[in-house]
Amino acid sequence: MSAIPADSQRTETPRMSLSAFFTTYVFSKDHKIIGLQFLFSTLLWFLVGGLLALGIRWQLAFPWQDMPVIGNMLFAAEGGQISPEFYTTLFTMHATVMIFFVIIPILAGAFGNYLIPLMIGADDMAFPTLNMLSYWFMWPAFMLIGSSFFTPPYGAGGGWTSYPPLSVMTGAAPGSELAQTLWLLGITCVGVSSMMGSVNYLTTIIQMRAPGMTMFRLPLTIWAMFITALLQAFALPVLTAAGFMQVADRLLGTGFFIPEHLVVNNSIPASGGGQPLLWQHLFWFYSHPAVYIMILPAMGMVSDIISCFARKPVYGYKPMVYSISGIAGLGFIVWGHHMFVSGMNPVLGMTFMVATMMIALPSAVKTFNWLGTIWGGKVEFTTPMLFALSFVSMFIIGGLSGIFMAATPVDIFIHDTYFIVAHFHYVLFAGTAMAVFGAIYFWFPKMFGRMMNDTIGKVHFALTFIFLNGTFFTMHILGVVGFPRRLADPYPYKTFEHLQPMNEFMTYCAIAMVAVQILFVVNFIYSIFYGPRCGRNPWGANSLEWMAPSPPGHGNFDFQPVVYRGPYEYGSPEVDTDNYPQTQPPPPKDVPPTSEH
Amino acid sequence: MIDRAWSLFFLMVPILGVGIFVWAMVGVYPMEGLWLPKNVNEYGVIIDNLFMFILYLTGVIFIITGIVMFWFLWKYSASNNAEPVKFTHGSHMLEIIWSILPSAVLLFIAIYQMNAWADAKMRRPMVTNADGEEVVMLPVARVTGRQFEWRIQYAGADGLLDTKDDVFTVNELHLPAYEDVVLQIHSEDVLHSFFLPNLRLKQDVVPGMDQYMWFKATETGSFDIVCAELCGWGHYKMRGQLTLESRERFDKWLANLRAEQLLSVFDPAADDGDE
Numbered sequence: 001m002s003a004i005p006a007d008s009q010r011t012e013t014p015r016m017s018l019s020a021f022f023t024t025y026v027f028s029k030d031h032k033i034i035g036l037q038f039l040f041s042t043l044l045w046f047l048v049g050g051l052l053a054l055g056i057r058w059q060l061a062f063p064w065q066d067m068p069v070i071g072n073m074l075f076a077a078e079g080g081q082i083s084p085e086f087y088t089t090l091f092t093m094h095a096t097v098m099i100f101f102v103i104i105p106i107l108a109g110a111f112g113n114y115l116i117p118l119m120i121g122a123d124d125m126a127f128p129t130l131n132m133l134s135y136w137f138m139w140p141a142f143m144l145i146g147s148s149f150f151t152p153p154y155g156a157g158g159g160w161t162s163y164p165p166l167s168v169m170t171g172a173a174p175g176s177e178l179a180q181t182l183w184l185l186g187i188t189c190v191g192v193s194s195m196m197g198s199v200n201y202l203t204t205i206i207q208m209r210a211p212g213m214t215m216f217r218l219p220l221t222i223w224a225m226f227i228t229a230l231l232q233a234f235a236l237p238v239l240t241a242a243g244f245m246q247v248a249d250r251l252l253g254t255g256f257f258i259p260e261h262l263v264v265n266n267s268i269p270a271s272g273g274g275q276p277l278l279w280q281h282l283f284w285f286y287s288h289p290a291v292y293i294m295i296l297p298a299m300g301m302v303s304d305i306i307s308c309f310a311r312k313p314v315y316g317y318k319p320m321v322y323s324i325s326g327i328a329g330l331g332f333i334v335w336g337h338h339m340f341v342s343g344m345n346p347v348l349g350m351t352f353m354v355a356t357m358m359i360a361l362p363s364a365v366k367t368f369n370w371l372g373t374i375w376g377g378k379v380e381f382t383t384p385m386l387f388a389l390s391f392v393s394m395f396i397i398g399g400l401s402g403i404f405m406a407a408t409p410v411d412i413f414i415h416d417t418y419f420i421v422a423h424f425h426y427v428l429f430a431g432t433a434m435a436v437f438g439a440i441y442f443w444f445p446k447m448f449g450r451m452m453n454d455t456i457g458k459v460h461f462a463l464t465f466i467f468l469n470g471t472f473f474t475m476h477i478l479g480v481v482g483f484p485r486r487l488a489d490p491y492p493y494k495t496f497e498h499l500q501p502m503n504e505f506m507t508y509c510a511i512a513m514v515a516v517q518i519l520f521v522v523n524f525i526y527s528i529f530y531g532p533r534c535g536r537n538p539w540g541a542n543s544l545e546w547m548a549p550s551p552p553g554h555g556n557f558d559f560q561p562v563v564y565r566g567p568y569e570y571g572s573p574e575v576d577t578d579n580y581p582q583t584q585p586p587p588p589k590d591v592p593p594t595s596e597h
Numbered sequence: 598m599i600d601r602a603w604s605l606f607f608l609m610v611p612i613l614g615v616g617i618f619v620w621a622m623v624g625v626y627p628m629e630g631l632w633l634p635k636n637v638n639e640y641g642v643i644i645d646n647l648f649m650f651i652l653y654l655t656g657v658i659f660i661i662t663g664i665v666m667f668w669f670l671w672k673y674s675a676s677n678n679a680e681p682v683k684f685t686h687g688s689h690m691l692e693i694i695w696s697i698l699p700s701a702v703l704l705f706i707a708i709y710q711m712n713a714w715a716d717a718k719m720r721r722p723m724v725t726n727a728d729g730e731e732v733v734m735l736p737v738a739r740v741t742g743r744q745f746e747w748r749i750q751y752a753g754a755d756g757l758l759d760t761k762d763d764v765f766t767v768n769e770l771h772l773p774a775y776e777d778v779v780l781q782i783h784s785e786d787v788l789h790s791f792f793l794p795n796l797r798l799k800q801d802v803v804p805g806m807d808q809y810m811w812f813k814a815t816e817t818g819s820f821d822i823v824c825a826e827l828c829g830w831g832h833y834k835m836r837g838q839l840t841l842e843s844r845e846r847f848d849k850w851l852a853n854l855r856a857e858q859l860l861s862v863f864d865p866a867a868d869d870g871d872e
Contacts, residue, residue, distance in 0.1 A: 473617060
């Protein structure tokens with residue numbers, strides 16, 4: 001972290017005392033340092049999650065074969081091959097790490113923290129100490145989930161959805177012993193961290209906007225972060241409660257989720273009278289809005305990037321805001337579409353089907369508006385723009401494949417097959433992760449005062465894009481055949497025995513996709529130290545963060561920003577320049593700054 | 598100029614995407630058998646048709662949006678577009694059009710599916726009983742999911758479960774084809790999901806709940822029973838086999854099984870493996 005000087009001038013300060021070092025870089029209350037702490041932590045976990053995915057891919061391509069080189073180090077007891085117990089742990093941990101340690105914290109934690117005060121013209125968050133705590137509450141989660149992975153006899157293996165009774169009955173699976181309790185407590189810590197963040201974001205966005213920054217002059221990134229924070233604030237308490245109920249079932253014998261007359265592993269549980277479906281309702285009441293928590297901020301950032309590099313205002317700013325709000329509102333009444341074949345009342349399934357179909361509408365409106373933004377612009381194919389465009393292109397696939405699952409009769413067949421695995425990887429990896437890469441390339445100059453290499457960035461983009469489609473698009477086809485998820489070895493089934501070559505192809509693509517990320521890592525680390533220095537506004541953007549020094553010092557702005565207009569006035573006829581920053585006073589004859597945009 | 602080439606990159610998405618689907622649908626080398634598995638359920642045709650309907654509909658949208666995106670990027674790349682940018686904040690009329698059109702289509706899809714859903718999960722087949730009343734059909738068997746096997750209990754001659762003449766078997770589900778069949782499914786321990794890919798049927802098996810599935814097979818043959826809900830380390834091993842056969846063969850098989858079962862109850866030593 002030594003590469004983040006407090007000021008772009010890199011003023012030589014005398015050697016820092018140890019306590020000053022700790023308060024500046026470790027237990028910092030500066031939103032930018034906290035944002036970077038989130039960024040570095042989540043990128044490291046991204047690597048872990050990716051390697052776990054390769055383990056899954058290995059088993060599906062070459063079931064029960066020794067893993068070359070590393071197999072004997074990892075699974076010496078099994079003679080170098082993945083055991084079925086370990087396979088369940090692998091996909092449980094892959095999803096857990098990617099969702100709770102990468103996507104949610106990298107969007108809300110890293111970019112939310114870094115961008116919110118800068119983009120609204122504030123000097124910091126409303127509650128800096130709470131902000132610091134929200135990062136440090138991730139560490140107990142890291143440790144609990146990390147130790148859950150290594151808890152004997154096997155790590156948590158109930159899937160990231162942790163459906164009881166499998167996850168509650170300690171005898172039900174090797175990974176259902178102590179590991180599952182640690183897993184549940186770890187998730188609760190992530191929830192506490194997110195909750196602290198969301199309260200902070202809401203307060204900051206409502207209270208600390210710069211003069212002239214009306215709600216409808218906020219960049220869409222901030223609107224998305226705002227709505228995301230609302231989703232977290234209202235949905236998380238349910239998950240936290242449900243998590244504690246499951247812990248109570250496990251440790252105190254309460255039996256919220258355990259019906260009577262079970263016989264698990266030849267033993268009869270002491271408690272009963274509960275209902276496994278209750279967990280699914282509570283879990284998805286959080287985890288469906290969480291799906292939007294994992295995509296809305298990406299949509300916001302993509303809107304900013306596309307507008308900047310199309311050199312044109314966002315098409316339909318207000319419809320974009322209403323779509324984000326619409327997705328969030330509908331997001332609370334669609335959780336049942338995860339449960340169409342769960343045994344839930346089928347009449348309820350129809351209601352959820354209609355709500356789920358309708359949530360495709362705001363997503364469609366957003367897509368049309370992104371295309372409208374490109375129309376008539378001057379598109380500059382920079383690395384961040386390519387990633388942002390790929391988000392739109394891939395989100396169309398992820399959005400359209402969702403319609404198959406929303407249709408209840410079709411869902412009977414494709415539920416729990418690779419069709420759904422393809423769907424959410426298109427939304428979360430091809431969508432969100434690509435947007436995150438774009439956002440890193442875009443805001444890196446602001447974060448570190450230096451540019452990343454554009455050529456390496458483009459190669460990184462092109463290869464990632466090709467290999468991700470090789471890995472994930474083929475999953476649709478597997479899903480059409482009915483290939484189920486979470487099977488350690490599907491090939492003994494007559495229906496699926498011929499699918500191994502295709503899985504092998506996907507595994508090669510996945511390995512290449514992970515390998516290509518070395519380009520990103522090298523580019524990222526090298527550029528922090530040796531990238532060419534940039535000024536305040538290397539992309540010629542309009543929003544407030546680009547008016548601050550790169551990187552901004554403590555307190556962010558070296559002047560009091562006053563906002564005169566919205567963030568997307570590119571190519572405005574009012575001025576001769578291409579961009580028209582939010583802080584630039586209008587030409588004299590213009591209307592006063594307080595008028596509504 | 599080279600910049601513009603990136604738009605071709607995005608053009609490959611609809612081309613290859615549609616290409617792969619068409620390839621798999623046609624099923625030529627190397628993508629043979631990579632489409633919906635053979636359907637042997639009278640009702641499954643409806644699901645397949647709905648699937649194809651949505652596939653064509655989304656396919657058209659996919660192609661149009663993909664090509665529009667390519668065209669905009671190609672035409673309006675900075676190196677190509679010498680005109681000043683179109684300074685606009687959007688069009689109220691367009692927003693209304695592209696809100697109402699998709700919502701009408703989506704609502705249509707939702708309402709169009711409801712009947713099929715009701716047939717699959719709500720309208721259990723009816724039979725006329727001795728008193729001439731319409732009553733729901735009773736299950737011919739109960740399938741109990743258990744780590745990691747399917748236990749099957751046939752109602753036997755009296756048509757009632759949990760009576761003395763019930764017949765038991767494991768993982769080998771035989772059922773008559775060409776007629777309505779109702780199954781009761783049940784779990785003894787954790788969640789399972791009873792998945793019959795060739796019959797387009799799937800139902801999670803929830804401990805503490807009795808659920809029913811029904812279908813009418815259009816063919817005889819043997820098909821996979823898959824567990825589709827994570828049920829523990831041996832989830833992948835929870836494999837059953839469904840044998841669909843004519844009524845006579847099914848009755849004969851069941852009678853044999855019952856005879857074998859009686860044999861093994863009274864004299865286990867007599868079980869000489871006559872299968």
